[in-house]
Structure formats: structure tokens, C-alpha cells
Amino acid sequence: MRITITTFFLFALLFLSCVSDVPQIRAGCDNETQGVYTVKWELFPMKSGNVKIFESRSPDSFENAVLVDEKPVSEGFAIIRRDDSQRRFFQLVFDKKTSSIVGEKHIITDRVDNLRDMGGYYQGKGRQIKWGKLYRSGNLSWLSPNDKVVLDSLHIRTIIDFRDKEKARQYPTLYHAPQSLNFYLHGLAVDTIHQKVIEGIMKKGDVLVALQDLYAQIIDKDTLNLEQFFDTLLDEGNYPILYHCALGKDRAGLVSILVLEALGVDQEQIFYDYMLSNRYINFNRVVEQARQLPVETQEALTTLLQANEQLFNFVYEKIKMDYGSMDNYLEKKIHFTYKKREKLQKILLY
Numbered sequence: 001m002r003i004t005i006t007t008f009f010l011f012a013l014l015f016l017s018c019v020s021d022v023p024q025i026r027a028g029c030d031n032e033t034q035g036v037y038t039v040k041w042e043l044f045p046m047k048s049g050n051v052k053i054f055e056s057r058s059p060d061s062f063e064n065a066v067l068v069d070e071k072p073v074s075e076g077f078a079i080i081r082r083d084d085s086q087r088r089f090f091q092l093v094f095d096k097k098t099s100s101i102v103g104e105k106h107i108i109t110d111r112v113d114n115l116r117d118m119g120g121y122y123q124g125k126g127r128q129i130k131w132g133k134l135y136r137s138g139n140l141s142w143l144s145p146n147d148k149v150v151l152d153s154l155h156i157r158t159i160i161d162f163r164d165k166e167k168a169r170q171y172p173t174l175y176h177a178p179q180s181l182n183f184y185l186h187g188l189a190v191d192t193i194h195q196k197v198i199e200g201i202m203k204k205g206d207v208l209v210a211l212q213d214l215y216a217q218i219i220d221k222d223t224l225n226l227e228q229f230f231d232t233l234l235d236e237g238n239y240p241i242l243y244h245c246a247l248g249k250d251r252a253g254l255v256s257i258l259v260l261e262a263l264g265v266d267q268e269q270i271f272y273d274y275m276l277s278n279r280y281i282n283f284n285r286v287v288e289q290a291r292q293l294p295v296e297t298q299e300a301l302t303t304l305l306q307a308n309e310q311l312f313n314f315v316y317e318k319i320k321m322d323y324g325s326m327d328n329y330l331e332k333k334i335h336f337t338y339k340k341r342e343k344l345q346k347i348l349l350y
């Protein structure tokens with residue numbers, strides 16, 4: 001199935017599909033300006049009345065949450081200001097049957113690319129992925145003192161590194177959690193490809209083929225490490241978990257597709273999550289003076305360093321062609337059975 005989305009909201013797309021008398025919700029939270037939370041929502045179909053917004057420091061408990069605002073549903077957003085940088089979560093209550101928990105997906109740091117919370121997406125039956133349990137990012141090899149403080153605040157218990165052995169050795173992870181695991185997945189010789197692009201040897205199409213080959217190798221050959229990763233997710237004592245690769249877009253991106261599929265999230269949300277990398281990678285830091293290069297070279301570098309719709313579609317097309325379906329791949333290739341999926345959903349879904 002080929003998925004195309006041309007317009008993105010400034011917040012995470014969250015879909016609720018319950019019984020017919022419950023509206024579909026799209027809601028999210030943007031905190032790109034420190035201390036300023038922009039909470040947004042849409043209901044389909046639109047309904048009258050007000051939405052009550054409750055605030056909590058913990059996404060797991062709103063029993064004693066404070067009512068911080070109440071707005072007409074039709075207004076669509078609320079701005080909440082706070083004087084400190086502590087992370088907050090908000091429960092939007094429309095009525096007894098309709099509510100949503102939101103938080104900011106992007107965790108702002110100085111030197112960690114693409115650090116974000118996997119919480120907030122909806123399963124088809126209306127259950128929501130828990131916030132504060134599962135994170136993804138780029139490498140943790142260049143950290144400022146503030147970055148360590150931010151990571152401490154997430155209470156990460158397990159860090160999983162998907163980079164190949166050479167990169168993990170060359171650029172070691174500088175943040176130490178109680179448990180650190182390496183599930184090596186195939187990688188690209190990015191430095192070599194980058195140089196060939198600069199020299200004009202590799203064009204956009206060549207880079208895309210190289211990336212497709214990378215994804216194919218991970219899908220076909222890294223199944224043992226993928227199986228070990230998913231088994232790690234089944235131990236509640238391992239959470240919160242942060243998994244990462246170099247930029248957090250290819251290996252971490254592919255793994256995220258599989259995780260969200262295992263949790264029953266629809267492909268539109270999975271595509272949205274996959275493409276979010278393009279908002280949260282500092283490309284100016286990755287490629288200096290890119291704007292001075294020929295347009296053709298810039299296009300090739302963009303293909304190398306950004307999340308790509310063609311690669312997302314390639315994953316689904318390859319798995320369907322070689323394994324029949326995503327369900328078959330999860331169960332037969334990496335032995336993540338239906339019972340294991342049920343257990344993971346029990347751990348990670350509200």
C-alpha cells in the first residue's frame with residue numbers, strides 16, 4: 001500500500017477510532033518555545049461544548065490533575081505558559097466518552113538529534129500509546145551538560161544502540177543508563193557515500209538504491225537482533241527505553257515502523273512518525289556549506305540524510321512481496337507472535 005501525505009500539522013496526528021458515537025480526535029502539543037505549550041485539537045465530526053484541559057507532571061496519572069484551562073471546542077487550541085522547563089502532559093476531556101492525553105513529542109536538547117517520545121499515537125480500537133515509555137533518537141556521542149540533565153529527567157533505564165560495531169566503537173555513547181544494549185543493524189558507509197556525492201560520482205538515484213539495499217539487508221538479515229530487541233520490549237523492568245542509531249532516521253526509523261505496526265497503529269500515523277525526522281535533525285550541523293553545492297548534489301545529499309517517502313513505501317512493498325504481509329513478517333521472520341504482540345500492547349497502551 002502506497003501512503004502519501006502532503007500536509008503536516010504542527011503537532012502529532014492522533015487518531016481515535018472507537019464506536020460510532022465517539023468523534024475522531026486529532027490532538028497534540030507543541031513546546032518548541034521553552035515554557036510555552038500550544039495544545040491543539042480537532043474533532044470529526046465537530047461537536048459543541050467546551051474542552052477541559054488538565055495538567056499533570058506524569059502521563060500515567062491524572063487522578064489529581066489540575067484543571068488549567070477550559071475552551072470552546074470550536075476554538076481548537078490553548079496556550080499554556082509555565083516558568084520552568086519541567087515536562088508536562090495534558091488531558092483533554094470533551095465529555096465522558098471522549099478524551100486524549102497529549103505531550104510534546106520532541107525533547108529539546110543542544111546536541112542530540114531527533115530525540116522524541118513515541119507516545120500519543122492511537123491504536124485502531126482507540127487505545128493510545130503511553131507517553132514517557134519509549135523514546136528514539138540519533139546518537140548520544142556529543143552531549144552538552146544540559147543534554148545530560150534532560151536525559152536524566154526522562155529516567156531512561158535502557159539504552160539500545162542500533163549502530164554497527166565500527167561506529168559504536170568510533171563514537172561511543174556518552175550517556176550511561178542502568179542498562180545499555182547493542183543490537184547491531186546493517187549500516188551505510190555514509191562518509192564514503194557523502195564524498196562520492198560531493199565528487200559527483202553518486203547521484204540522487206544511486207543514493208536511493210543504496211538506502212533501499214540497507215533497508216533490505218536489515219529486513220532480511222538482521223532478524224536475530226530485531227528479535228532480541230522486541231523481546232527486550234516485553235520486559236516491563238526495562239522501561240523507559242531509548243533506542244537510537246546515527247541520526248535516528250533509518251535504522252531507528254525502520255524499527256519504529258515495526259514497533260508501531262506491532263502495536264496496531266495505522267499506516268498514516270506511522271508515516272507521519274517516520275517523516276518527523278526531517279523536522280528534528282540539524283542538517284546544518286551534519287552537512288556544512290550544503291547550500292553552496294550544485295542543486296543536483298544537494299538533492300543527492302537530501303536523499304542521503306533525510307527521511308524519504310520512497311523508502312517508507314519500499315519497506316511495505318518489500319515485506320508484502322517477500323513475506324506476504326507485515327503480520328507474517330513479525331510472526332514468522334522475527335518470531336514476534338500474536339501473544340507477544342498482545343503482551344506488548346498491554347505494556348505500552350493506555
